[in-house]
Amino acid sequence: MKAVSQFRIEGNPVSCERYGNGHINETYLLVTDRRRYILQKINHHIFTDVPALMKNIAAVTEYLRQGQNDPRRTLTLVQTVNGADFAEVDGEYWRVYDFIEDSVCLEKAETKEDFYQSAIAFGSFQRQLAGFPAHTLCETIPRFHDTANRFEKLREAIRADKTGRADQVRREIDFSLAHEEMGGEMVAMLRRGELPLRVTHNDTKLNNVMLDAKTHEPLCVIDLDTVMPGLAGNDFGDSIRFGASTAAEDEENLDKVEMALPLFDAYAKGFLASCGNSLTANEKETLPLAAMLMTLECGIRFLTDYLDGDVYFRIHRPDHNLLRCRTQLKLVADMEKKKDEMAACIRQYA
Numbered sequence: 013m014k015a016v017s018q019f020r021i022e023g024n025p026v027s028c029e030r031y032g033n034g035h036i037n038e039t040y041l042l043v044t045d046r047r048r049y050i051l052q053k054i055n056h057h058i059f060t061d062v063p064a065l066m067k068n069i070a071a072v073t074e075y076l077r078q079g080q081n082d083p084r085r086t087l088t089l090v091q092t093v094n095g096a097d098f099a100e101v102d103g104e105y106w107r108v109y110d111f112i113e114d115s116v117c118l119e120k121a122e123t124k125e126d127f128y129q130s131a132i133a134f135g136s137f138q139r140q141l142a143g144f145p146a147h148t149l150c151e152t153i154p155r156f157h158d159t160a161n162r163f164e165k166l167r168e169a170i171r172a173d174k175t176g177r178a179d180q181v182r183r184e185i186d187f188s189l190a191h192e193e194m195g196g197e198m199v200a201m202l203r204r205g206e207l208p209l210r211v212t213h214n215d216t217k218l219n220n221v222m223l224d225a226k227t228h229e230p231l232c233v234i235d236l237d238t239v240m241p242g243l244a245g246n247d248f249g250d251s252i253r254f255g256a257s258t259a260a261e262d263e264e265n266l267d268k269v270e271m272a273l274p275l276f277d278a279y280a281k282g283f284l285a286s287c288g289n290s291l292t293a294n295e296k297e298t299l300p301l302a303a304m305l306m307t308l309e310c311g312i313r314f315l316t317d318y319l320d321g322d323v324y325f326r327i328h329r330p331d332h333n334l335l336r337c338r339t340q341l342k343l344v345a346d347m348e349k350k351k352d353e354m355a356a357c358i359r360q361y362a
């Protein structure tokens with residue numbers, strides 16, 4: 013592959029194959045006769061300012077590396093032959109990371125303990141970045157977790173109905189719009205100064221954290237494209253929507269999809285243990301709401317993309333975004349039923 017020769021890699025390339033399950037970038041496992049790397053084609057349709065994005069990642073990884081001598085605990089960018097953090101080849105943008113060896117990346121929490129460990133990882137990540145100069149970060153995707161704005165985008169997609177699919181998804185549209193008011197609650201609190209902005213990860217899926225292969229202790233938070241000022245609760249909530257579900261994000265049988273309270277409990281315990289001291293009372297209290305909102309937001313993002321003709325998230329079947337949307341909306345309905353239990357968990361650890 014042409015991009016590979018742009019980077020200062022050790023050894024001669026032996027293979028380079030598609031890797032992982034990310035929905036946004038194109039990820040490859042690059043193997044040389046000396047070692048392994050992760051090569052990524054950055055999705056520049058989504059991240060439109062690649063130099064600014066890469067400046068964020070370089071600064072954040074450098075900051076996290078301070079006082080850290082275990083190379084597996086921070087993502088490490090490999091420089092290009094010209095000393096840059098990324099390479100432009102034929103209009104596409106590429107970057108390379110050291111492969112984090114002896115680690116596992118889970119698509120589903122195998123045990124409560126694994127999910128607890130991922131909470132420690134994301135909570136510590138947020139705590140470690142508490143002193144990072146937030147104003148130096150570019151907003152890589154403006155209004156990324158502005159749920160109210162995501163509803164406006166959904167309404168635009170329904171109005172335009174580019175693919176003629178709106179009639180077929182009336183139920184999903186009705187359910188979503190019935191929750192629009194709730195969708196705006198946290199952005200309104202931010203606007204009123206009731207919630208603080210912090211440096212957050214903003215994409216805290218379980219498969220964005222690496223655990224040690226033997227001990228399953230947290231090693232490293234990855235996928236730093238959306239590290240920018242955000243709400244602590246959003247990081248908590250996005251983890252719950254993905255990792256506390258009893259089924260995959262694209263499960264077809266909705267009877268299998270629930271928000272598992274034991275998993276919620278394990279995550280709340282880990283998250284509050286690792287960053288709880290720095291959270292305000294409002295932040296702690298709104299964690300269950302944040303879980304519902306991140307799930308709702310993700311559901312309407314999948315629905316919007318389905319209506320728009322699948323232009324944002326990578327799909328592997330024609331109705332993929334619709335299936336994903338349905339699991340998220342099912343989770344929202346289930347979380348509404350479990351609101352009091354979620355609040356009780358938070359009180360217990362706060």
Ligand code: ADP
Nearest residue numbers: 032034035036037039050109111112117219235
């Ligand atoms: P996307 O933005 O598309 O989700 P990610 O950066 O999350 O891309 O990478 C996709 C997958 O590649 C991850 O879920 C993980 O399995 C794997 N991966 C990414 N970076 C590394 C790394 N440095 N070491 C080992 N595996 C990695």
Ligand code: GN1
Nearest residue numbers: 033034035036215217220235238310
């Ligand atoms: C995308 O990149 P990945 O697959 O980790 C998306 C998240 C969504 C998630 C849904 C930049 O995450 O916001 O929550 O899919 N990332 C971006 O699975 O939009």
Ligand code: MG
Nearest residue numbers: 034219220235
């Ligand atoms: Mg990812």
